[in-house]
Amino acid sequence: MIGIALLVLAITALAYAFNWIKYWTKYWEKKGVKCLPAVPIFGNCLPMVLNKKNVSEIMEDIYNAFPDEPVAGYYEFLTPRLLIRDNELVQKVLVKDFGHFVDHGFEVDEKKNPLDNQLFLMTGNKWRAFRTKMAPLFTSGKLKTMYDVMNEVGNGLLEYMDKNKANDIDIREAMGLFSMDIIGSAAFGINPAVLKNPDSEFRVKGKQINDPNWRNLIRIWFFFAFPKFSKKLGFSFQPRAVTSYFCNIIRNAIDYRKKNKIQRNDFVQMMMQLKEKGNIELKTLDSTDDYLKDELNEASTEIFEITDDVLMAQAQSFLIAGFEATALLLTYAMLEICQKPDIQDALRKEVLEQVKLNGGLTYEALKNMKYLEQTVKETQRIYPLVPFLTRVCTKSYTLPNGFTIEKGEYLYIPAAAIHMDPTFYPDPKTFKPERFAEQPKPGTFLPFGEGPRMCIAMRYAILVIKYGLALFLLNYRAKLSPSTKLPVKFHNRAFGNFPTEKILFNIEKHNEE
Numbered sequence: 001m002i003g004i005a006l007l008v009l010a011i012t013a014l015a016y017a018f019n020w021i022k023y024w025t026k027y028w029e030k031k032g033v034k035c036l037p038a039v040p041i042f043g044n045c046l047p048m049v050l051n052k053k054n055v056s057e058i059m060e061d062i063y064n065a066f067p068d069e070p071v072a073g074y075y076e077f078l079t080p081r082l083l084i085r086d087n088e089l090v091q092k093v094l095v096k097d098f099g100h101f102v103d104h105g106f107e108v109d110e111k112k113n114p115l116d117n118q119l120f121l122m123t124g125n126k127w128r129a130f131r132t133k134m135a136p137l138f139t140s141g142k143l144k145t146m147y148d149v150m151n152e153v154g155n156g157l158l159e160y161m162d163k164n165k166a167n168d169i170d171i172r173e174a175m176g177l178f179s180m181d182i183i184g185s186a187a188f189g190i191n192p193a194v195l196k197n198p199d200s201e202f203r204v205k206g207k208q209i210n211d212p213n214w215r216n217l218i219r220i221w222f223f224f225a226f227p228k229f230s231k232k233l234g235f236s237f238q239p240r241a242v243t244s245y246f247c248n249i250i251r252n253a254i255d256y257r258k259k260n261k262i263q264r265n266d267f268v269q270m271m272m273q274l275k276e277k278g279n280i281e282l283k284t285l286d287s288t289d290d291y292l293k294d295e296l297n298e299a300s301t302e303i304f305e306i307t308d309d310v311l312m313a314q315a316q317s318f319l320i321a322g323f324e325a326t327a328l329l330l331t332y333a334m335l336e337i338c339q340k341p342d343i344q345d346a347l348r349k350e351v352l353e354q355v356k357l358n359g360g361l362t363y364e365a366l367k368n369m370k371y372l373e374q375t376v377k378e379t380q381r382i383y384p385l386v387p388f389l390t391r392v393c394t395k396s397y398t399l400p401n402g403f404t405i406e407k408g409e410y411l412y413i414p415a416a417a418i419h420m421d422p423t424f425y426p427d428p429k430t431f432k433p434e435r436f437a438e439q440p441k442p443g444t445f446l447p448f449g450e451g452p453r454m455c456i457a458m459r460y461a462i463l464v465i466k467y468g469l470a471l472f473l474l475n476y477r478a479k480l481s482p483s484t485k486l487p488v489k490f491h492n493r494a495f496g497n498f499p500t501e502k503i504l505f506n507i508e509k510h511n512e513e
């Protein structure tokens, strides 16, 4: 008898689950939004799970399937997301009508995981208050001060290259070490010196953060696929063991400065100053913050407490963001210029000219390197490290065609697919830095996002990348090692563009040619 009851219960539960899944995989069809067929449970992500396609390719398929639609439907496993296709609509969502799409749409439990209390994951007015206070870290004045420290790390990169020049050099490894030393020294005054000690614990832990192992993959999949459920499960956005290691290092740096009364114009200093204030009052905006100008009208007197935890969350997220993103971009830029000697020559010519005009590889010299800047942009177009932007609708919004995006619906902006659209970038697969001699159309170039929520550290990242490339080109010529497997393949199961194999190159010092 009990057996039969259990069987009936199980069948009923299965029927409910099946109906629920069916309901969700028809979400967009019911709203009249076109989409490619979705598989129960996996939505449109089955090719990613089966290691057949990465997320950029899946989104590109949907983007290309509906060329006349402003939006298309996408299912991230069981979560329906709206893909914004039309570039004018992209611009509205990110900039003009930002007030309807303020948040990134990740669900975190800050009480369980205090380190998730970071700017990228913050929402609403709290985000606005912290963004306003943190933006001044990246003004030209601050970047110039950081640049002096970067120059010291540059010597470390040259020593590393000299030491390894007889062998194949793993570009990602070299650029990863360089990026770590730069962010550690320039923003935190830590000097990890990983270029000298590539096997140090600092480097090993740093590498673990984005390692596409199963544990990391499942945690991140959950965040994207089941945002509310992952919050209930208390998942942390970053691997906890690694983040607590970096928190300890930052805490020690702060204590050391306090004890020895050391002052530096960097991120740690700004954190210490904020902490002394005790809270942030959200009334108006700093004049140095150029991203939030549209929002200036809204005066408010909300007060946000600045706890140790909230500062530590910002600090460790900055440190971690500084490790990998800049390193990968440098890697892909090198990959392209290694294969195109004419571009490499033109870049070196510009670097030499500017160094001569400015009396060295100065901040001003870098600012004037326009072809180098175009090369960085073209690299980001082809290899956007964040292949799609996320938003959640925070206030319902009606499109010109009458379709309404409801509050709480999740949105994706398929940056990688837009970057490969021949309407905006003719011959999109070919690497042509000159195409950026003209400004791209609004809403078509999104490597750092756009609008008030765009990458806060964009100018810092571009500075590091330009500096790393210029310094390298000034001293070395590079070509790909015959051991590098082309075309470079990317991890299908990760949410960023991570190469699956080493990209190796060989270098020659210019004065030795």
Ligand code: HEM
Residues within 6 Å of the ligand: 104, 119, 120, 121, 131, 317, 318, 319, 321, 322, 323, 325, 326, 329, 385, 386, 389, 390, 446, 447, 448, 449, 450, 451, 452, 453, 454, 455, 456, 457, 458, 460, 461
């Ligand atoms: C090449 C390097 C980098 C790339 C390509 C990149 C890209 C991005 C993108 C696409 C976003 C989301 C923008 C949006 O939703 O519109 C973002 C946000 C953010 N990035 Fe970066 N980033 C880079 C480096 C960095 C670095 C070095 C830091 C810290 C030092 C950093 C800190 C942040 C923060 C805090 C946010 C959240 C901003 C907010 O929500 O207000 N990024 N970044």
